[in-house]
Amino acid sequence: MDAFDRLHTPPPPTNENPARAERVESSLEAWAHEIGIADYLGEINLSGFGNMMCLANPRAVSDTHLAVLAKCFVAEYITDDTCEDNAHGVTPAQLYPQLMMGTFTIEPTVRLAEYAKDWDVRTGGSLLCRAWRGAMASLHEIASPTQAGRLRHALATLFIGFGGESGWRLGARTPPAWEYLMERQLNSFFCSMILPDVAAGYELDPRLYYLPEVQRALRAAALSSNLMNDVYSLWRDQEQKSTAYSLPLILAAEEGIALEVAVDRTIDLHNELIDFFQDEKDRLTAAHGPVLGRYLSDILNWLAVNRYWHVTSDRYRKPA
Template identity: 30%
Template sequence: MPEPGPSPLQSSLPAAAARFGAHVFAGALASGIEAAGALSTVPAEAPVGVPAAVPVPLPPAGPVGVPVSGDGPAAAVRQAGPALERILRGPSGLGTASLHLAARAEVPPAAPAPEEPVPGRPIPGLYHHPIQEPDPARVAEVSRRIKDWAVDEVDLYPDDWEGEFDGFSVGRYMVACHPDAPTVEHLMLATRLMVAENAVDDCYCEDHGGSPIGLGGRLLMAHTALDPLHTTKEYQPEWAQSLHSDAPRRAYRSAMEYFLQMASPSQADRFRHDMARLHMGYLAEAAWAQTDHVPEVWEYLAMRQFNNFRPCPTITDSVGGYELPADLHAPAAMQRVIALAGNATTIVNDLYSYTKEQASPGRHLNLPVVIAEREDMSEQEAYLKAVGVHNDLMHEFEAESAALAAACPVPSVLRFLRGVAVWVDGNHYWHQTNTYRYSLPDFW
């Protein structure tokens, strides 16, 4: 089955445009986008790893691998290439430079594309967009800094966990997901938060002493490291001291302090909200584990909308050094795009971690396991159906992104949509290439 093709900065949005249809963009242009002169055809600066004049490819509409004729909506969108580029690439002209990807003067030049294929292989049939290799200089620097932070600042893990920490390859993960970060310190905002979230998951919920018993109390105390307790002077010192009592709370406290130095109050509150969603998802899964309950497929997907990667792409603007204003982040259309991105990327995790989880003690709920039990399928049939669920979510995400880009062609909205799409692609890249953690089942 052929790949959808390489991913430029705007990643999945061109494919979404093809599927969504030319009439969306014709309508947007009719609304005055062209006349307003607010959108341009060429970005002010190219991001790391992306040529300055990136073409905007338009993959065929319809299922992957199905030929598409030269007629119909997809062909019409191809003919409307300049208009599509204006929608996706953002503004130009006097006073608009700050609306583009931030200046990259301090960033070393991107390394040439590797001649050898990246490690690992993508799941056959999984809809995704390959990306260019992340900048190795940035990967090395982020990896160095995050390990120093984990060891020296927050005492995150004992010595015998070092191999697992290194194998997580979090530096490569975050550089792949945030190619528009203006500085390494901006990348570190996401990297510390990612590591802290995984420490909570491992130590409170799963691999390293986690348990569903008493999880709610532990999560609530950890959440106060993100959303601080406002109490009386008598009791405040005891709470403050508690934030240093275990590795997850130390990591949350420190990562959030760094985040607050560079994020706006609105961005910080948005992140806290999404972390509360994440913790609620942890609790639902824990409750099912305590009662040995296997949810219906739709129930599992509802849980995974909360216990998922959403806090990561929702801060793409903070990491990019700009802000999507609250009144543009909050509308239902944007929330749907973010939710679909989180849901699709989380099912990617279910699929790539399937073999690892099946080999672990006990029963681990993931989408193939739930489908197999609830729909009376073999492991192979359930896994392949889960691939289809992921693909459906991806197509919905891309279509909704294209619709929102056309309906609200505000520069910060377009940039945020690009950032979320790139995060989706970077997340797949990391799962595919992290052969230390993941291997595929023998289903093909």
């Protein structure tokens, strides 16, 4: 039984397709060898990525479409680990230059012949840059320019959020809850969830996607998933003795409350955000039509599958 069954995240779909998931993982593994990140994929355990992509995108056009989104997911994984205190992480002082190179890699930047070799050497030596260069190249093969631009814009926001975290680390400072929740609207699962139309072969009109009320609903959905992540990752945050990346630990320290109470408070905030998103999904669909409704329903499905991923993935399972 899920210890956090009070979370309002909808249950994930049950129509698993093991054969398709295996094909996606095989494609992902071949791509990882091609661009030089295979060792990383071996470390984080590839098993389960294909199944997550299939569940999150049940109406995917093809295995190729699923594999492309899986590549973006892995690149986001690597970005997150680059900012963490682990074997792949960099120091806070090194983080912004690394994110700058990542941004240089994903944007259609100008290549000056005099500096091209230096750029290639530096970005080629970065796991983050290799992953995003490969992922974005694959994405451009199946996505429209505006869909790819949507991800680039979201990544720029994500990188600003990571920069905020590096400031906490450089200052050896634990942020108050209000600041943490502000930063988590920038550094969230937003990038991972915003391309369901790419997988399913349709395109949400940018004039709808960039409506402020649509963006607000999507940010609420992404933040809800991050608070869910805080709940399932609590044991790991406790082991790292860090409160900078966990709302329950921040609330417990800031308000002098028991950790169990802080977890309940975090779940309440998660549920408030989920309820807001579902209400907005219905309202926005009625106001703007079925394509936006389909897109927002795909986002809700992604939230459900991401929770399933947290329940079943070794990354979030406390060692016995």
